[in-house]
Amino acid sequence: MKKCGTVTIIGRPNVGKSTLLNTLIGEKIAIVSPKPQTTRNRITGILTRDEVQFIFTDTPGIHRSGSKLGDMMMRSIYDSVSGVDVALLVADADKLPGRPEKILLERVAQAELPCVLALNKTDSVQKPEILPIIAAYSTLYDFAAIIPISAKTGDGTEVLLEEISALLPEQEHIFPDDALTDQPERVLAAELVREQLMLRLEKEIPHGVACETERFEEREDGITEIDVLIVCDKPNHKSIIIGKQGSMLRTVGSLSRINIEKMLGTQVFLQLWVKVKEDWKNSASFLSELSSLSDPDAIIE
């Protein structure tokens, strides 16, 4: 009998939700950085294993919001718990549960969802340290399973899939069996540029950029031409992004081009543009313009 269901991946920022999604899917569909709040929109990743189809949603880490963008991110977390079959809470294997986990578990309880807890980063944690963490979580919620994993090495992820699979409803698959994500390629391209900016300009521009694909054209010779617009909120950020004689923009451009080529499997001609738009994070019209580029319930930038 075929099984298919939706699994929402939740947790505080930086615990490895997007890394886990990429490992489970086997492709890089969500960007990852050592900085909290890397993920800004909901990303769907699809994994079909024989009779079972898992539809995962990666969410932004729960956080205190201070801008319209932050509010949109928080709404997308709350929405992500409704109408799904399973919640997958990701947390650090060496940290006791705190307020973010308690808030999320309250939401999960309200929605009456079965919840699996993945205690992540076991590759960098001593085994005996994990036991008290498991004990503390067990008092908070009646988890369907608690599984120590490493999203980085893939350790424990097979067991995790088995446990989740047991909770999925019997029904026909919703997506074709070879589907990986519902993210349009143009959104992924802009995200891969944002990832390089976050990795390189972590300190200089905290959360200051939005990236948007303005043009995405496949030429007859097989090369894909892509223009990505980088929007920052301060003129001095613009000069940091461009760098001395354009050096930063060139580095970001060539590294993200390599990643976009891997994703598309074609040669890419990538052009980056930088624009200053003060306070874009609070500009409702700008944010809605960005979200309208993709499906209506995703927040894109």
Ligand SMILES: Nc1nc2c(ncn2[C@@H]2O[C@H](COP(=O)(O)OP(=O)(O)OP(=O)(O)O)[C@@H](O)[C@H]2O)c(=O)[nH]1
């Ligand atoms: N050692 C180790 N590091 C990990 C593991 N999983 C993720 N990380 C690192 O943790 C950091 C955050 O990873 P992300 O996947 O971006 O975390 P996230 O939960 O999606 O974060 P937000 O999108 O900000 O909510 C990155 O530097 C990852 O490389 C793991 O299993 N082991």
Ligand SMILES: [Mg+2]
């Ligand atoms: Mg993430």
